[in-house]
Structures are given as C-alpha cells and as structure tokens.
Ligand SMILES: CC(=O)SCCNC(=O)CCNC(=O)[C@H](O)C(C)(C)COP(=O)(O)OP(=O)(O)OC[C@H]1O[C@@H](n2cnc3c(N)ncnc32)[C@H](O)[C@@H]1OP(=O)(O)O
C-alpha cells in the first residue's frame with residue numbers, strides 16, 4: 001500500500017470541509033473510488049453514461065436503465081437558437097473554457113432551474129448539450145461552419161468527437177474517449193467541485209454552480225494542466241531532447257504542468273489508464289514521438305523530484321493523437337466533471353449549511369479616519 005501524503009499547511013490542505021458519499025481520493029495513498037467502485041475497474045468495464053448514472057443516482061444502471069438514460073440524453077442535444085446566436089458572437093480568439101462558461105451561463109438564462117426538483121433534468125440537459133455547444137462554437141468561429149449537433153452518436157463520448165470532426169469517430173477513439181470521461185468524472189473536494197459546493201450552499205441554481213466550477217477548472221494548476229502539458233511536449237523532438245528541456249526547467253525551478261498532486265502521494269491512479277491508451281493510439285497513428293517524450297518526462301520527473309504524472313499529463317498526447325485541438329482539451333474535462341459537480345451540488349443541497357469559513361486577520365490595528373486634508 002502506498003504511503004498517504006502529509007496534508008498540512010496553506011490552501012485548506014488536510015481540513016475536513018464537509019461530507020461526501022461520492023468518492024474517495026488517495027484514501028490508501030493512491031486509490032480513487034466512485035461510490036465504492038475502483039476507477040480502474042469502471043474505466044475498463046463501463047461506458048461514461050453508466051458512470052454518470054452511478055455518480056448522479058447512486059448505483060450502476062441495469063441495461064434497461066442505461067438504454068433509457070442514453071435515449072433521454074440523446075433527445076436533449078439540440079442547441080436553442082438564442083444560445084447559437086451568443087456562440088456565434090464569441091470570437092475565435094476566445095479561450096474555449098470561456099466559451100463553456102458563457103454557454104453554461106446563457107443556458108441558465110434560457111432554461112433556468114427554478115426548482116430543486118428539476119436538478120436532475122438540468123444536469124442531464126447539460127450533459128447532453130455541452131459537447132455540441134463547444135464544437136458548434138469551434139466549427140463556426142474557426143471554419144465558418146454551422147454544424148448540426150443532432151447526430152446519430154450513441155454516447156457523450158461519440159457526440160464530442162462527431163460534432164468536432166463532422167463524422168462518426170473510429171471505435172478506438174470512442175473507446176478512449178469513454179475511458180477519459182470516466183477518469184475525469186469525479187474527484188472529491190478538488191478546487192472546482194468545492195467552488196460548486198460553496199455556490200450551492202447559498203441555495204443558488206444549478207447553472208450558477210456549474211458556471212463557477214468551470215471558472216475554477218480553467219486554471220493551469222487544475223484542469224488547464226492538460227493543455228499546458230501539450231504545449232510543453234509538442235516542442236520535444238525526441239526523448240533526449242525531452243530530458244534536456246526538463247532538466248533546464250527544473251534548474252530554473254519552473255513548474256512542470258501535469259505533474260504532482262495535492263492529495264496523492266506517489267501516483268495518480270488515472271495515469272496508468274490514460275497512459276496505456278496513449279500508447280495504443282501512438283501505435284495506431286504510426287507516430288510515437290509524443291508518447292515517447294512523455295514517457296521520458298515521467299522518468300525524469302520521478303528520478304529528479306519524486307513527482308509523478310497526474311491525470312492530465314498523458315491526456316495531452318492521447319487527445320492529440322485523436323486530432324483534438326489543444327485548446328479544446330479542458331472543455332472535455334468539463335463535459336465529464338459536470339457529473340461530479342452536479343452530484344456534489346445535489347449532496348450539498350440535501351444537507352446544507354452555508355459554507356462560510358473564517359480568516360486569520362493580518363492587517364493593521366484599529367485606527368481612526370483622519371480628515372482628508374491632513375492625510376498623506
Ligand atoms: C486534474 C487535476 O487538476 S490534477 C492537477 C493538475 N495541475 C498540475 O499539473 C499543475 C502542476 N502541479 C502543481 O502545481 C501542484 O503539484 C499541484 C497544484 C497539483 C498541487 O499543489 P501542492 O499540493 O501545493 O503541491 P505539493 O505540496 O505536493 O508541492 C510540494 C513541492 O513540490 C513542488 N511541485 C509540486 N508540483 C510540481 C510540479 N508540477 N513541478 C515542479 N514542482 C512541483 C512544489 O512547488 C512544492 O515545492 P516547495 O515546497 O518548494 O514549494
């Protein structure tokens with residue numbers, strides 16, 4: 001069993017900030033479970049909709065329940081015309097995470113969750129619409145194309161790739177995307193989920209909670225690390241060049257995105273799964289450069305710093321091999337983590353007290369306001 005990480009210090013590290021029945025992270029040093037199931041088991045045996053159902057409703061679905069859930073999601077994909085108009089006004093230079101944030105917020109204006117009894121439907125609508133939403137904007141702003149999001153795709157995974165590329169994806173790509181969405185679906189009290197829970201604790205609506213969470217996920221210390229990792233590895237010509245680049249960065253004390261974790265001590269269980277898929281995609285592509293340089297980065301970081309790849313690092317090469325533009329990497333994370341965020345919002349609502357911690361004051365002692373002409 002791996003050692004647990006010492007959790008103390010700034011950033012609320014190690015503080016219990018609430019209860020959850022949704023997942024455990026690093027409980028045995030390196031494990032991740034969703035409602036008691038090992039994430040590796042889920043990624044090997046399930047499709048994303050089964051895991052979304054598990055996280056949102058508590059148990060894995062039967063085949064009839066899964067079929068009904070997928071049929072429901074498939075019927076909820078269309079984009080309201082007012083949302084399309086907003087997406088068409090966002091420039092190509094925008095970051096897609098800002099597009100996700102605005103798109104989610106706009107949806108909240110058009111289809112407001114007025115009543116908490118609507119929380120499951122509001123969540124399902126976002127699960128169904130988010131892949132098409134981001135790819136509608138991407139295709140319009142980058143290629144001047146108004147795509148149809150009412151595809152025959154059988155799953156969220158397939159819908160993402162289909163609406164991006166305009167054709168049914170290969171079985172391999174769909175399988176990898178299923179696994180990726182499962183790996184990213186839920187992760188206890190990470191920064192974006194905690195954002196969603198703080199928002200939920202004020203009894204705000206689901207779209208506000210998810211919009212806030214998207215903003216938190218955007219940063220490179222959290223979900224944005226998969227894009228930052230891609231920007232790093234794309235310049236590496238071969239493993240020796242990768243080693244040379246990293247050694248220089250470490251000497252300059254640069255932060256290497258895609259490595260390290262706030263909770264895990266020695267490894268992130270999601271890494272082995274996406275790494276294996278990246279290797280398969282590299283072989284299928286007949287170009288192993290990105291995989292090979294990533295493997296060398298992993299070895300160097302462990303040798304030099306005892307830092308390991310988190311979920312994001314091998315996602316960079318895997319997504320690149322599937323022809324996904326780098327700036328769309330973190331929105332895929334949104335399409336997946338939406339399940340965890342929404343389940344946490346539901347959990348917070350079911351046993352709520354407004355989240356309002358205290359601060360340690362470090363400012364000046366009490367003093368009087370001097371008349372304005374005597375200041376300075
Ligand atoms: C899906 C996800 O969100 S996973 C996380 C994605 N984020 C990244 O990949 C960004 C790069 N990684 C990091 O910035 C950090 O490891 C975090 C934000 C994930 C965790 O931060 P912390 O909990 O503060 O890290 P931790 O306490 O383990 O850091 C220990 C030391 O290692 C250093 N360190 C940690 N990660 C890295 C890294 N990727 N590169 C270089 N040094 C690092 C820290 O700077 C710290 O050094 P210090 O004590 O001299 O300041």
Ligand SMILES: O=C([O-])CC(=O)C(=O)O
Pocket residue numbers: 025184186187189190191222262263310311
């Ligand atoms: O738990 C964290 O701090 C970050 C993370 O890995 C995730 O949200 O998937």
